[in-house]
Amino acid sequence: MADGRQQAHTTWWFLTRVPARYSLGFRMDLAFVLRSPGLAIYYLALDAILIPASGATTFLLAERLTGLGSWSVAQVTFLLGYATLVEGILAVAFTYNVSHISRRIGRGQFDHLLVQPQPLWLSLLSEGFAPVTGGAAVAMGIAILAWSITRLPLDTDIAWWGFFLANLGASVVAVLGAMFAWSSLAFWAPVAAEEVATNVHEALTTLGVFPLDGLGTVLTAGLVTAVPAGLVAWLPARALLGVGATATPLWATPAAAVALAIIGAATFRVGLGRYRSVGSSRYTDFGHRR
């Protein structure tokens, strides 16, 4: 009965499991869509409309004013496409329970993660993978970006695309880092903080589609650190397009993302220690939630 389960696996062994997890996520997501095609089309259409619509205000303002500050209309469009793609990647790879991590902690559902025979990082990396239902946002993001790039005088060589991908990944990591750092509050305040992840995500999505140039130093600093909406699209787009009088380093967003990832992982680790110590008492013996 115990078979091979007695042995301890290495991190490398768990890494080799990732493709199988993603394949499972794809199968489940596809089956979900195919089971109810009408509902799926509704979801996809809604995503395709709503996600870019979140940047409609910025776009209309830019169009009306023939640009925003030092940003041309095409640059603003690039920023919006970039933000949509970041949102799409989050919707594809980190949806479900991962995007509601504070709810999971606050409601004691974290217990289910802890009884799975895989490291937490693997659970969090793989269980929010929904490439079909999240795909619409990615498609929209790519379409908007492609359209804007054709209108921009960019020298898109391999190096530029390399920086583009690095910044794109960094933006996703920055959002996740901030979400996990703030969500760690739920380890201490399970009821009050159970929706923190949703709130942080909404704040970043809402503010992430605006060029933040012209804001005061303190506010700008806050928007690239504590609530890193500036890392969703503004700072990386600024660096990639060379917008502004002073050039933004191409490594700025990746560096900030690394810092946020470290902070997010560290606070989450401390919170996890607390969870190990006090557990969750949200459910009574009779199954009611306090």
Next chain:
Amino acid sequence: MNPETAVALSGVWKTYRLRERGTSPREVLARIVNPRFRTVEALRGIDLVIARGEIVAIAGPNGAGKSTTVKLLSGLLAPDQGTVVALGCDPIRDRLRYVSRIGVCFGQRTELWWDHPVASSFDWKRVVWNLSQSQYDRSLGALTDMLGLNDIWRVPARELSLGQKMRADLALALLPEPELVILDEPTLGLDVLAKRHVLDFCREINRERRVTIIITSHDLSDLEALAGRMVMVHQGQVAFDGEFDRLRATVGLQRRLRLVTIGEAPSLDGATFLETRDGAHEYAYDAGTTTLPALLAHAEAQVTVLDVETHRPPIDDVIATLYESWSGAPSRT
């Protein structure tokens, strides 16, 4: 640790520090500035050894420490002091190795994927638990037969009844063929038939695979029907550990006497009148100090007795008597 030992808790202490909240706005503000805490000792030096292949019921009044015990055994909580060793592992330090060998079922919380058919949750489990296809097929085949999964296999979890959900959750916990199964309130909210299914199934896997089962439930008759051994936790300590019959004996040789008589309920020396229901009068007496013939003679001296029946009090009453004796409240058994 003895290889025949499944679980060993040794001198385990677990203390929670709870913040005391104010009631009035003024008190709430005062508590923010000057917080107050109270300490709850959930477990106070608990020792417990469970052998492989045993079915052990853990019971106790609310707040006794049984949930904490279950969480410690599931690797969800770390003890403040003492050691927890299960299947030769430290459930916290050896979490991955340990949880791959146990099955945990929280009766009040489902592990099923909510918007997906039951089948998808099993597919998920196969991948995450890294089960080979042959092991998956073998285990699923047995579980499908025993728990009747066919009728719910294609149904989304959100559309299942409580009993169906419990069946699916139980099967999911047992899919990797665990050596130790921890069931936290598995019969919660189930109807009589569903309850019987779950209990029969637990008995069967224990008999066939020698799976160690640790079960908590508020329904003590369920526990008596399933477990050979009962561990009662009270105020963070093991208040009783033994067989159910021995548990009954702790409150004396309690018996119930039901008399159907013509006329009023007679007054019986050595027995306590409990109630009259459907024309039958029920009494509690201690068979160790009062004999049945003496009671009947006493009754017949007062009324005409038409029918007599004796039985042991339900296990719930025995436990209630114990709880009441622990809390200092008067008992009726």
